[in-house]
Amino acid sequence: MASSIRASDTSVGRELGPSRLDGLGGPHPRSDAKGVSAARSSSLWRDGVRRLRRNRLAVAGGVVVVLLCLIAIFADFLAPLPYTKTNFSRLNEAPTRAYPLGTDQLGRDLLSRMIYGARVSMLVGLGAQVIVVIIGVPIGALSGYVGGRTDLVLTRFVDVMYAFPRLLFVILVMSMLGAGLTNIFIAIGLTGWVGIARQTRAQVLAIKEKEFVDGARALGAGFGRVLGRHVMPNALTPIIVAVTFGIPEAIFTEAALSFIGVGINPPTPSWGQMVGEGQQYIRSYWHLCVFPSIAIAVTMLSFVFFGDGVRDALDPKLK
Amino acid sequence: MFHYVLSRLLWLLPTLLAMALVTFLVMHATPGSPLDPVSEGANPLSPEAQKNLAKYYGLDRPLYEQFAIFVSKAVRGDFGYSFVYKTRTVQEIIAETFPISLLLGSMALVLAIVGGLTLGILAAVYQNRTWDYVSVSLATVGVAVPNFVLAVFLIILFSFVVPLFPTGGWDSPRNWVLPTVALALAPMGIIARFTRASMLEVIRADYTLTARAKGLGEGPVIFKHALKNAFIPVVTLLGPMFAAVGTGSFFVEAIFRVPGMGRFFVLSMTGRDYPMIMAVVLTYGAFLAVMNLVVDLLYGVFDPRIRY
Numbered sequence: 326m327a328s329s330i331r332a333s334d335t336s337v338g339r340e341l342g343p344s345r346l347d348g349l350g351g352p353h354p355r356s357d358a359k360g361v362s363a364a365r366s367s368s369l370w371r372d373g374v375r376r377l378r379r380n381r382l383a384v385a386g387g388v389v390v391v392l393l394c395l396i397a398i399f400a401d402f403l404a405p406l407p408y409t410k411t412n413f414s415r416l417n418e419a420p421t422r423a424y425p426l427g428t429d430q431l432g433r434d435l436l437s438r439m440i441y442g443a444r445v446s447m448l449v450g451l452g453a454q455v456i457v458v459i460i461g462v463p464i465g466a467l468s469g470y471v472g473g474r475t476d477l478v479l480t481r482f483v484d485v486m487y488a489f490p491r492l493l494f495v496i497l498v499m500s501m502l503g504a505g506l507t508n509i510f511i512a513i514g515l516t517g518w519v520g521i522a523r524q525t526r527a528q529v530l531a532i533k534e535k536e537f538v539d540g541a542r543a544l545g546a547g548f549g550r551v552l553g554r555h556v557m558p559n560a561l562t563p564i565i566v567a568v569t570f571g572i573p574e575a576i577f578t579e580a581a582l583s584f585i586g587v588g589i590n591p592p593t594p595s596w597g598q599m600v601g602e603g604q605q606y607i608r609s610y611w612h613l614c615v616f617p618s619i620a621i622a623v624t625m626l627s628f629v630f631f632g633d634g635v636r637d638a639l640d641p642k643l644k
Numbered sequence: 645m646f647h648y649v650l651s652r653l654l655w656l657l658p659t660l661l662a663m664a665l666v667t668f669l670v671m672h673a674t675p676g677s678p679l680d681p682v683s684e685g686a687n688p689l690s691p692e693a694q695k696n697l698a699k700y701y702g703l704d705r706p707l708y709e710q711f712a713i714f715v716s717k718a719v720r721g722d723f724g725y726s727f728v729y730k731t732r733t734v735q736e737i738i739a740e741t742f743p744i745s746l747l748l749g750s751m752a753l754v755l756a757i758v759g760g761l762t763l764g765i766l767a768a769v770y771q772n773r774t775w776d777y778v779s780v781s782l783a784t785v786g787v788a789v790p791n792f793v794l795a796v797f798l799i800i801l802f803s804f805v806v807p808l809f810p811t812g813g814w815d816s817p818r819n820w821v822l823p824t825v826a827l828a829l830a831p832m833g834i835i836a837r838f839t840r841a842s843m844l845e846v847i848r849a850d851y852t853l854t855a856r857a858k859g860l861g862e863g864p865v866i867f868k869h870a871l872k873n874a875f876i877p878v879v880t881l882l883g884p885m886f887a888a889v890g891t892g893s894f895f896v897e898a899i900f901r902v903p904g905m906g907r908f909f910v911l912s913m914t915g916r917d918y919p920m921i922m923a924v925v926l927t928y929g930a931f932l933a934v935m936n937l938v939v940d941l942l943y944g945v946f947d948p949r950i951r952y
Contacts, residue, residue, distance in 0.1 A: 493909060493925065497667070500913040501674040577790050584792055584895065585910050600792060604899050607799055608811060618796040622789045629788040 376638035383634020389627035396440055397447040404437035409592050417610045427612040430602070435612065438594035439620055445583075445595040446576050446624060449509055453575040454568050456514030457521055462564060464518065465525025470533055470552050480526070486519045495578055499587045509588060513575050524567050528560035535559075566636045573628035580621050596621050652937050656930070661715070663929045664922060668711055671921055678703070678727045678916040701727070701918075714922065727917045734923045738905065742927060744814065745897070745904035749889045751820065752827035756885070760832040761871075761878070764839020768847060768874075769866060779836055786833025792895040795826040799899070812901035823900040827892055831885045838881055842874040849873075876947045879939065886935040890928055 377383055396403060412432035420427045426435040468479040495512045502508035532538065533556055541555045580597030582588030589595040596617040603614030678701070679694045689697070698704040701724075702713060717724065723734035763779035770776050786794075802822060803811045813819045846852060847870055855869045894906030905924065912920035 493928070496910060496913060497670055501670060503675075573788065580790060581792070581895065585898075587910070587914065600796060604792070604796055607796065611800060611804070614796050615800060618793045621793050622785075622797075625788040625790065626784065629784060 373635075373638040377634050380634040380637065382630045383638070386627040386630030386632075386634065389623065390631055393443050393624060393627070394447055397444040400440045400444050404434075404440040406434040406437045408433065408438045408441045408594050410434065410437075417606070417613070419610070419612055426616050427610075429599075429613055430606075435599075435616060438599065439596070439616060442594045442596040442599065442617065442620065443624075445506065445589055445593065446579065446621075448506065449513070449579040450572040450576040450628070453510055453513040453517065453578075454571050456510055457517040457571055457575075458564070458568060460514060461518030461521030462525050465522035466529050466552060466557060466560075468522070469526035469529030470556065476526075479522075483519050483522055483526075486516070491516055492578070492581065495582065496585070496587060499582055504587050504590045506589060506593075509579055509582060512582075513578055517571060517575065521564060521567050521571070524563050525560060528563055529556055532556050532559050562639045566632070566639060569628070569632040569635045573625050573632065576621075576624060576628070596624075649937070649941070652940070656933050656937075659933060660926060660930055664715065664718070664926060665711070667922060667925045668707075668714070671918060672707060674916070676916055678918055680916070718922070718926070723923045724919045726920050728911070728915045728920065734919045737908070737920070738923055738927060741903060741905040741908070744902065745890075745893055745906055748820070748823055748827065748897070748902060748904060749886075749893055751824045752889055752893075753831065753885065755824055755828040756831035756835060756889075757882075759828065760835025761839055761875075763832070763836035764874075764878075765843055765866065765871065767836065767840040768843030771844065776840075779840070783833035783836035783840075786829035786831075787837065788833075789829075790895070791826050791830055791892050792899055794829050795822070795896055795899040798822050798826050812899070814900075814902050819900075823896050823902055826900070827889060827896045830892060831888055834881060834885070834888075835878060838878050839874060842877045843870060846870045846874045872946075876943070879943050879946050882942070883936045883939045886939075887932055890932065 377387075410433060412428065414432070415424070415428050416432045417430060418424060418428040418432075424434050424436065426439065429435055429438065464479055464483075468476045468483075494516050498512040498515060499508060502511060529552075538551060538555055541551050546555070579588055579595065580600070583595040583597035584601035586598070586601060589598055591598065599617035600614045600621065603610070603617065606613055679689060679697055688694075695704070702710060705713075721735065723738075726732055726734050726737060729737065760783075763783060767776040767779040767783075799811050799822065802808045809822050810819055811822075852865060852870055855865045860869075893904060894909045896902070897904045897906035905927070908920055908924050909928075911917070912924055
C-alpha cells in the first residue's frame with residue numbers, strides 16, 4: 326500500500342537528502358532537530374498512516390497501485406507472449422482460451438500487450454514526477470525564500486507557463502521533440518513543474534516567518550541549512566499531495582498523447598495508443614479498445630482514490 | 645465597471661501577442677519544415693522547387709520579418725493559405741469548423757453546470773446517504789477517467805448494448821448526445837465536487853439556520869438562500885473549465901467523428917502547417933481569454949460584494 330508513497334517519496338527525498346521521509350512507516354529518526362518538533366513530526370506521519378489505513382477506498386486504490394507496479398516490474402515473466410509476436414492466421418480475434426483478451430490487428434496477444442502497457446504507464450506516472458519535483462520544488466522554494474526580485478521574475482515566469490493550455494503545450498513540445506518515452510518525460514516535466522512550484526512557494530512563504538525559523542537563523546544556521554533542514558521538511562505535506570495527484574495526471578497525459586499518436590512509438594505498447602488504434606474498429610472488434618480502456622480507467626481511479634486518501638490523511642483540515 | 649472591462653480587453657492584445665510569439669518560436673524551433681514531403685519516406689522536393697515554395701510562402705525571410713508580416717496580416721484577419729489544405733485559406737477552415745466545436749463545447753458546458761450543480765446539491769442535502777454516494781462516485785469517475793476512455797464506454801453502452809444513439813457523425817441532434825455527454829462528464833464531476841463542498845459549508849451557516857427558523861420550507865432554504873451563496877466558489881471554476889472542455893474536445897471529436905476544430909490542434913502541429921498552428925492557438929487563446937473575462941464579470945453578478 327505504501328509503495329506509491331515510497332516511490333514518490335524518493336523523488337522528494339532526493340531533493341532534501343535521505344531519511345527525510347522514512348518516518349512514514351514508523352518513528353521518524355531526526356538527530357539534528359529539537360526534541361519537540363521531532364515528536365510532533367513523527368506523530369504527524371504516524372497519524373497519517375493510521376488515517377490512511379482506515380480509509381477503505383484509499384487502501385483499495387493503494388493495493389491496485391501496488392499490483393500495477395508489480396505487473397510493470399515483472400512484465401517479462403507475466404506476459405504469456407512477447408508483445409511483438411504476431412500470428413497472422415488469427416487477426417482481430419475475440420477472447421479465446423489461447424488468447425484470453427483476444428488478438429489485435431497484427432495477431433498480437435492483447436493480454437501481453439496490456440501487461441507491457443502497464444510498464445509504460447507506471448514509468449511515466451512515477452518517473453515524470455521525479456522531473457517535476459526536481460524542477461518545481463527548488464524553483465518554488467527559492468522564489469518563496471529569497472523573495473524580492475528573484476521571486477518577481479520566477480513568479481512572472483510561472484504565471485506565463487500557467488496561462489498556456491497545458492495539453493496543447495505538451496502536444497506542441499512532443500511534435501517538436503518527436504515521439505518516444507524519454508521525450509514524454511521531458512514534455513511532462515517541462516509543463517508539469519509549474520503547479521508544484523506555486524505550491525512550494527506558498528508554503529515556504531508561510532513557514533519562513535515562523536519563530537522556529539528565526540530561532541534556527543539566530544543559532545547561526547546558514548541559508549542552505551535553514552531552507553533544507555527547517556523550512557522544507559515542514560512544507561512537505563502539500564508537495565506530497567501534489568505529487569500523488571500528479572501521477573494520474575502524468576498517466577493521463579501519456580495515454581492522451583499516445584492516443585493521438587505523438588506519444589509512445591510502436592511497437593512498444595501503451596494503453597492510450599491501443600485505445601486510439603482500437604477505437605477505429607470499435608464496431609467490428611470491440612475488444613481492441615475496451616480492455617485497454619478498462620485498464621486506464623481502473624488505474625486512474627485507483628490513483629485518485631489513493632491520492633484523496635493521502636490528502637485527507639496528511640491534511641485533515643483540507644477535507 | 646466600464647474601465648475594468650476596457651482595461652481587461654486591452655490586456656488581451658499583449659497576451660495574444662505573447663502567445664503568438666511563443667508559439668511562433670517553438671514552431672520554428674521544431675525540426676522538420678513544411679517543405680518536407682507529406683508522406684513518409686517520399687523523395688524530397690528538388691532544391692529549386694523548395695526555394696520557390698519558400699519564397700512563395702515567405703519562409704526564406706528572417707524570422708523577425710516573418711513574425712512581423714504574420715502579425716500585420718493577422719490583425720486584419722488574414723492568416724493566409726493552409727500549407728496542408730493548399731487551396732483553402734485558414735480563415736475558411738476555422739470559420740467552418742469552429743462553430744461546430746463551439747456548439748459541442750457549449751452544450752457540454754451547460755450539461756456540466758446543470759448536472760454538476762444537481763449532483764452537488766443532492767450530495768450535500770443527503771450527506772452520507774445513498775444520493776451522496778451516487779453523486780460522489782459519478783463525480784469521481786468523471787474527474788478521474790479520461791474522456792476518450794469514457795467515450796469508448798458510452799459507445800459500447802448506448803450504441804451497441806442499448807442501441808439508442810449512433811456511434812458518430814454530426815448530422816442530426818441524435819448524433820450530438822454521446823459526444824456532449826463524454827465531454828461534459830469531467831467538468832461535471834469537478835463542479836459536483838465543489839458544489840457539494842461549498843453547499844455543506846453553507847447549509848451549516850447561521851443565515852441558513854435563520855432562514856429555517858423563520859419557517860421557510862426546505863425548497864426555498866436550499867435554492868434561495870443556500871445555493872446562491874454556494875454557487876460563488878463554483879463560478880471561479882468556470883474559467884479553467886472552458887479550457888478543459890476546449891482541449892478535451894479533440895479527443896471526443898476524433899472518436900465521434902465530429903467535423904470540428906479539434907483535429908487541427910494535432911494535425912496542424914504534426915503536419916508543420918504553420919499558418920494553421922498559429923490560427924488554432926490564437927483562436928483558442930482569444931476565446932479562453934474572453935471567456936475568463938466573462939467569468940470574472942459573472943463573479944461580480946453572483947457576489948455583490950465584488951465591485952470592479
